[in-house]
Amino acid sequence: MAEKSAEELAKKQREISIAEFFEKNRHLLGFDNPRRALMTAVKEAVDNALDACEEARILPEINIEIIQLGETRFRMIVEDNGPGIIKAQLPNIFAKLLYGSKFHKLSATRGQQGIGISAAVLYGQLTTGKPATVISKTGKGKLANKIKIKIDTSTNKPQILEEKEEEWEGKEHGTRIEVDMEGSYQKGRQSVDEYIKETAIVNPHSTLIYTNPEANQLIFPRATNDLPPEPKEIKPHPYGVELGRLIKMLEVTEAKTLQQFLTSEFVRVGPGTAKEICANSALLPNTKPKKISREMAENLYSGIAKTKIIAPPTDCISPIGAELLERGLRKEVNAEFYCSTTRPASVYRGNPFVIEAALAFGGEQSGDSTVRIMRFANRVPLLYQQGACGITKAIQDTSWRSYGLQQSKNSLPVGACSIVVHMTSVWVPFTSESKEALAHYNEIIKEIKLALQECGRKLASFVNKKKRIGEEAKKRSYIEKYIPHVADALKEIIGFDEISKKKIEDDLSEILEHTRGELEEVGVDNPDYDPELAKIGTEEDDEEAVQKKSKKKKNQDEDSEDEDDSYGEEESDEEESYGSEDDEKEEDEEESRGEERQTKLF
Numbered sequence: 001m002a003e004k005s006a007e008e009l010a011k012k013q014r015e016i017s018i019a020e021f022f023e024k025n026r027h028l029l030g031f032d033n034p035r036r037a038l039m040t041a042v043k044e045a046v047d048n049a050l051d052a053c054e055e056a057r058i059l060p061e062i063n064i065e066i067i068q069l070g071e072t073r074f075r076m077i078v079e080d081n082g083p084g085i086i087k088a089q090l091p092n093i094f095a096k097l098l099y100g101s102k103f104h105k106l107s108a109t110r111g112q113q114g115i116g117i118s119a120a121v122l123y124g125q126l127t128t129g130k131p132a133t134v135i136s137k138t139g140k141g142k143l144a145n146k147i148k149i150k151i152d153t154s155t156n157k158p159q160i161l162e163e164k165e166e167e168w169e170g171k172e173h174g175t176r177i178e179v180d181m182e183g184s185y186q187k188g189r190q191s192v193d194e195y196i197k198e199t200a201i202v203n204p205h206s207t208l209i210y211t212n213p214e215a216n217q218l219i220f221p222r223a224t225n226d227l228p229p230e231p232k233e234i235k236p237h238p239y240g241v242e243l244g245r246l247i248k249m250l251e252v253t254e255a256k257t258l259q260q261f262l263t264s265e266f267v268r269v270g271p272g273t274a275k276e277i278c279a280n281s282a283l284l285p286n287t288k289p290k291k292i293s294r295e296m297a298e299n300l301y302s303g304i305a306k307t308k309i310i311a312p313p314t315d316c317i318s319p320i321g322a323e324l325l326e327r328g329l330r331k332e333v334n335a336e337f338y339c340s341t342t343r344p345a346s347v348y349r350g351n352p353f354v355i356e357a358a359l360a361f362g363g364e365q366s367g368d369s370t371v372r373i374m375r376f377a378n379r380v381p382l383l384y385q386q387g388a389c390g391i392t393k394a395i396q397d398t399s400w401r402s403y404g405l406q407q408s409k410n411s412l413p414v415g416a417c418s419i420v421v422h423m424t425s426v427w428v429p430f431t432s433e434s435k436e437a438l439a440h441y442n443e444i445i446k447e448i449k450l451a452l453q454e455c456g457r458k459l460a461s462f463v464n465k466k467k468r469i470g471e472e473a474k475k476r477s478y479i480e481k482y483i484p485h486v487a488d489a490l491k492e493i494i495g496f497d498e499i500s501k502k503k504i505e506d507d508l509s510e511i512l513e514h515t516r517g518e519l520e521e522v523g524v525d526n527p528d529y530d531p532e533l534a535k536i537g538t539e540e541d542d543e544e545a546v547q548k549k550s551k552k553k554k555n556q557d558e559d560s561e562d563e564d565d566s567y568g569e570e571e572s573d574e575e576e577s578y579g580s581e582d583d584e585k586e587e588d589e590e591e592s593r594g595e596e597r598q599t600k601l602f
Contacts, residue, residue, distance in 0.1 A: 018097050019156040022119060022433075023126060029119045030434030034072060036384060037123060038183030039192050040434065041076050042066070044116030045177055046199060047380055049080035050206060052175070056083035057227060060206040064196060066185065068213040073128065074183045076120075079176040084138035087145045094121055094134050094177065095149040095158030115433055118151065120179055125150050127182035131161050136175040137168045144168035185213045187537065190383045194537030196220070198374065198381035201328035202320055202422065218536070223327070228318045234426065235267045237312040238277075238304045240350015247297045250289045258292070258300075259285035268310045280306040312352045314345040317424045320379065325358045325420060330528040333418050336362035336466075338526075339458040340420075343451045348443040353425035355444070357451035361459055363524045365416035371395075371405070373412075375438075376422040382436050389437035391421045394448035403456035404463030417459075421448055483508045 022029055030040035046062060053060035058081060065077040085093060092099045097118050121132040137144035148162040187193055196210045200220035205227050208220040241249070255261035262274040269277070278285045281303025283296060292300070319342055320328075326340035340358035347353070365372075375382040375391045386392050392412070400406075400413035407413040429439040438444060487504045490496060496504070 017154055017156045019122065019151050019153040022097060022115075023122060023153050026119075026123060026126070028433050029115065029123075030384070030436065031119070031123045034182055034184035035186055036190070037181065038066070038074060038076070038185060039190065039195055039383065041120040041123065041179060041181060041183075042078065042192050043195055043380070044120050045076065045078035046196075046208075048117050049078060049082060049175070050199075050203060050379075052082035053080060053206075054227065054230070057230065058082060059222065059225060059227060060203070061209075062206065063209045063211075065211040066192065066213050068185065069180065072182050072184065073180065074185065074213065075178060075180050077176065077178050079174060081171075081174045084173045085136045085175055086138060090134055090136060090145060090147055091149055091158035091160055094118055094132060095151045097122070097151075097156055116435075117177070120181075121149070122151050122153070124179040124181040128180045130180045131159075133178040134175070135166075135168065137171055137173050140172040144171070189537055191537060193218075195381055195383060197332075197533060197536045198376070198383075199379075201332060202325070202376050202379045202381070204324055204328065220533075224324075228320075229315075231318045231426075232313075232315045234313060234316045235265060237347070237350035237352075238262075238266045238269060238307075238309055239347070241266075241304075243298060243301045246301055247294065250292050250297060253289050255289055257285060258283060258287040258289055261289045267312050273307065273309060277303050277307045279303075311345070311347050312350065314352055314354065316426050317345070317352055317354055318379075319354045319356055319424050320422055322356065322358070325356055325422065327528060329358045329360050329418065329420055330526055331530045332534050333360040334364045334524055334526050334529040334531075334534070335360035335416075335418070336524055337459065337462045339455050341451055341454045343447055343454075346443060346447050348425075348429070348441045351425055351427045353423060353428075353444065353447075355447040355451045356422040356424075357448070357455050358420040359455040359459060360418045361462065362416050363526075365418065367416035368414070370412040370414055372418040374418065374420045376420070377428045377430070377435070377438065378424050379422070380435070382438075384434070385431070385437040388431055390440045390445050391423075391438055391448055393440055394421075394445045395419060395452065397445070398449055398452045398456065400456065403460040405459075419452070419455075421451070423448075480509070 026032070030043075031037040042064060046064060049062045050060050053062075061081045063077070063079040067075040067077070069075055095118055097115050099118070124130065124132055131148040131150045133146070133148050135144050135146040143165040144167070146162075146164050146166055147160055150159040150161060151157075152159050185192070193210075193212065196208055196218070197220070200206065200208050204223035205225070206220075207222045209217065210220070211217045249265055250261065253261050253265055255264050258278060259271065259274045262269045262277055263271060275285055277300070278287075281296075281300045283292075283300060283303070287296075322340040322342045325342075326338050329340070330338060338358070338360050341356065343355045343357075345352050345354050373386060373392065373395065375386070375389060382389065382391075396410055396412060400415075405413040405415035405417060423438060423444065428435075429441060429444070431437045431439050483505055486508065487501045490504055491501045
């Protein structure tokens with residue numbers, strides 16, 4: 001075989017466009033199957049619309065419509081009432097990957113990378129060959145700009161196929177995008193329906209009008225007219241800056257001295273702290289930043305680590321709030337007990353973040369399956385990659401047996417419970433460009449565990465209270481059982497008539513109530529519960545559960561004579577009944593103690 005020279009191999013080398021890369025690797029953006037692709041496209045468009053409205057301080061009103069054009073072809077339409085987009089920016093925002101205003105901005109926003117909506121346009125043209133249509137209007141009395149665009153994947157630049165100005169009746173300002181794409185519409189926990197519902201729950205200030213492919217319209221009205229506080233933009237914190245980035249900042253800064261550089265380019269660094277950093281770095285405060293060598297920059301980096309610096313401010317992030325988070329959960333789950341918490345702000349890699357958690361226990365929830373987990377990041381639902389998420393890891397690492405739920409080692413707890421976790425940060429550390437799972441940073445997992453433990457302690461208190469009430473009810477039942485017999489005995493001994501006997505029974509019942517106190521009732525009392533809202537996203541799950549159950553039973557019948565399979569089934573049965581033997585033993589002991597008490601009493 002003839003050898004090839006370096007010159008021959010060099011001819012094949014060429015630059016790769018980011019659009020070309022994601023065209024071949026669309027699964028990295030969440031477009032790996034038709035069902036997920038449709039949900040991801042809607043998610044990116046709605047997230048952009050919410051961000052635009054909140055930045056302009058406009059109460060969001062967003063129309064989402066999915067029209068089925070064929071068996072596997074859909075048209076996604078998303079229209080908002082935001083500030084609109086100027087004509088020059090329209091092509092770049094919708095048809096150029098890695099173009100946006102949020103990558104270099106340190107404040108809590110849904111978008112981060114400048115990929116999302118242009119990736120939806122790319123997926124649409126890849127699967128249907130059709131361009132996206134965008135119309136935007138920036139103010140009352142102005143004409144709307146309408147364009148049809150594609151992405152030139154070889155250069156990652158927009159191709160404008162049609163451009164014109166037109167009237168947009170009934171609309172003062174806003175943006176509308178239409179994209180045809182291949183997809184699959186199914187109901188269930190990972191559907192478009194579920195995404196819209198969960199978005200409405202954690203964004204109570206927004207109105208969402210959703211029309212599904214079956215032409216059924218669902219309206220999620222806003223629950224409050226108060227916009228979330230506007231997150232302020234901050235500069236990077238010194239603790240979160242790597243050495244290479246620090247060197248780059250020194251090269252491009254306009255500051256004249258090192259002290260000025262530290263105070264102007266970082267947050268929480270005043271003149272005193274800047275001088276302390278310089279002293280710990282063995283550098284003079286009046287050193288010119290552009291003349292600092294790599295070795296001097298490394299000393300500066302070490303000096304920053306040695307200096308105590310105040311944690312970054314938290315006005316750059318926007319938590320939902322424990323009360324609103326719990327209120328949203330009450331609409332979704334009809335339970336006996338609710339609790340929620342918002343943790344104090346913490347920091348990872350210099351980025352401030354806040355963890356919020358809520359929990360619903362009992363009620364109409366199934367007690368023989370794993371808990372339901374609802375994950376959110378900067379008010380965006382995370383429906384996929386649950387197993388790879390730091391939130392799931394934190395839930396698995398929490399000892400739920402102490403709080404009244406069953407749990408095997410390193411697994412999700414089992415019980416009638418739903419858990420909600422929300423993270424808000426200036427930079428959410430997603431594991432991939434599809435933004436579906438949080439990275440496993442120790443600081444983040446620790447804060448999630450602390451929030452869950454706080455909710456768990458409240459849950460344990462409720463479970464113990466419920467158990468005590470149950471025991472008290474059982475004790476009362478033992479006594480109430482013998483009240484008629486006592487009345488009969490007194491009637492025979494003293495010769496009471498039936499009226500006197502009835503009065504004695506009433507008196508004994510009254511003495512019992514007075515002696516032991518009023519028995520508190522524990523049950524479902526949730527006026528906020530919305531059954532129609534809770535039903536959204538569960539229809540398909542119910543059908544799938546029935547199918548899986550029948551399939552499992554069929555497989556068990558077929559494999560009942562197979563030793564290996566039956567051994568696996570025994571293990572599964574043991575795991576499902578984990579903790580039930582102890583519960584039965586406790587009940588037997590309680591019954592025997594009750595019988596002893598009855599004998600002593602009478």
